[in-house]
Amino acid sequence: xxxxxxxxxxxxxxxxxxxxxxxxxxxxxxxxxxxxxxxxxxxxxxxxxxxxxxxxxxxxxxxxxxxxxxxxxxxxxxxxxxxxxxxxxxxxxxxxxxxxxxxxxxxxxxxxxxxxxxxxxxxxxxxxxxxxxxxxxxxxxxxxxxxxxxxxxxxxxxxxxxxxxxxxxxxxxxxxxxxxxxxxxxxxxxxxxxxxxxxxxxxxxxxxxxxxxxxxxxxxxxxxxxxxxxxxxxxxxxxxxxxxxxxxxxxxxxxxxxxxxxxxxxxxxxxxxxxxxxxxxxxxxxxxxxxxxxxxxxxxxxxxxxxxxxxxxxxxxxxxxxxxxxxxxxx
Amino acid sequence: xxxxxxxxxxxxxxxxxxxxxxxxxxxxxxxxxxxxxxxxxxxxxxxxxxxxxxxxxxxxxxxxxxxxxxxxxxxxxxxxxxxxxxxxxxxxxxxxxxxxxxxxxxxxxxxxxxxxxxxxxxxxxxx
Numbered sequence: 001x002x003x004x005x006x007x008x009x010x011x012x013x014x015x016x017x018x019x020x021x022x023x024x025x026x027x028x029x030x031x032x033x034x035x036x037x038x039x040x041x042x043x044x045x046x047x048x049x050x051x052x053x054x055x056x057x058x059x060x061x062x063x064x065x066x067x068x069x070x071x072x073x074x075x076x077x078x079x080x081x082x083x084x085x086x087x088x089x090x091x092x093x094x095x096x097x098x099x100x101x102x103x104x105x106x107x108x109x110x111x112x113x114x115x116x117x118x119x120x121x122x123x124x125x126x127x128x129x130x131x132x133x134x135x136x137x138x139x140x141x142x143x144x145x146x147x148x149x150x151x152x153x154x155x156x157x158x159x160x161x162x163x164x165x166x167x168x169x170x171x172x173x174x175x176x177x178x179x180x181x182x183x184x185x186x187x188x189x190x191x192x193x194x195x196x197x198x199x200x201x202x203x204x205x206x207x208x209x210x211x212x213x214x215x216x217x218x219x220x221x222x223x224x225x226x227x228x229x230x231x232x233x234x235x236x237x238x239x240x241x242x243x244x245x246x247x248x249x250x251x252x253x254x255x256x257x258x259x260x261x262x263x264x265x266x267x268x269x270x271x272x273x274x275x276x277x278x279x280x281x282x283x284x285x286x287x288x289x290x291x292x293x294x295x296x297x298x299x300x301x302x303x304x305x306x307x308x309x310x311x312x313x314x315x316x317x318x319x320x321x322x323x324x325x326x327x328x329x330x331x
Numbered sequence: 332x333x334x335x336x337x338x339x340x341x342x343x344x345x346x347x348x349x350x351x352x353x354x355x356x357x358x359x360x361x362x363x364x365x366x367x368x369x370x371x372x373x374x375x376x377x378x379x380x381x382x383x384x385x386x387x388x389x390x391x392x393x394x395x396x397x398x399x400x401x402x403x404x405x406x407x408x409x410x411x412x413x414x415x416x417x418x419x420x421x422x423x424x425x426x427x428x429x430x431x432x433x434x435x436x437x438x439x440x441x442x443x444x445x446x447x448x449x450x451x452x453x454x455x456x457x458x
Contacts, residue, residue, distance in 0.1 A: 013332035078435035
């Protein structure tokens, strides 16, 4: 049966204010947002992938004491650590391999990485993951399509190797019926007038591939005094709001090892439809992994406009209701 | 809390050896290599404030040297920006900040990493 829970990425405001892993795990458990938890290595531990023995012991002790289940760790390939010259395959491998080892030491059976790893590096990292017994997943989210080259490459590699240690993290943002209301809030805060906010929505509402739709939205903010901040905001959010249906991913669903139920707004009812669809689609293929609430609204809303934990509580309850898990719904 | 919110706390302005210092927090959700620091521009009372050095995670040096650093800017730590501006305890200044950090794992186009830009203004009393 699917385990529900949350990624502690949702609590980014607390991390940025200096919270520590054990303290946040205690809050998650007290709020009934477990049992499954995901953390991001470079968010949770100073000096990651080096994790001090006492921090490792404290983390393992906390999840055991709190009846939480560490299901996935976010890891990163920082290819552009230096401007203009991406890391070589060897350098990137040396960056990522210790993160996999840290995941294993901390008790995470799975890691989640950013989709699009260069093939030679992908092959090496996949072999390393299998060697140490950690499942390597790549996140498909937003406007990614099932036939995207990076998705096809990954699926081909998994098929060729038959490795149970390679798969996908599926993010429910693949199915986003409407842009989040919180985007409008953020755009207005940056000084985009109402007609501009409307035009950004109209650009996203157009038919066609995401690239030209983002281009049309960026044309709206071109020349604005805060264009430099508006551009990544508009491109980043529109690119993470996809319009594929779960059925379009059916051939790839057997590769799913981990799942994010993404939302942006504080009103969790906004995602009832698509998140219900995704839970049914995963259930239909016998998915046994976790489904984690992931709230990204902290990127758009200020501290006094949203309470990350309150949104997470409401969303985990919604997921439990949709999954038909009454125990978790009332936890 | 948006990424920009909280990059300058109310107690961000301080004085050391008669010079103004500014404590700047990361406009991102995870720690980043110091080498990803692309730009730090500060104004004090409307005038451009020259940078003497930046310091965090064991790195201290001119901004231009950050690119060669292997240190990390931890999410929990402030970047200490030393300014070539005389300062005195208890004086209040209008401080403006424009910050740019490269996000080393997100490409906005093939081979072009995303640069996160954030601006903030505070009225800060030197402590």
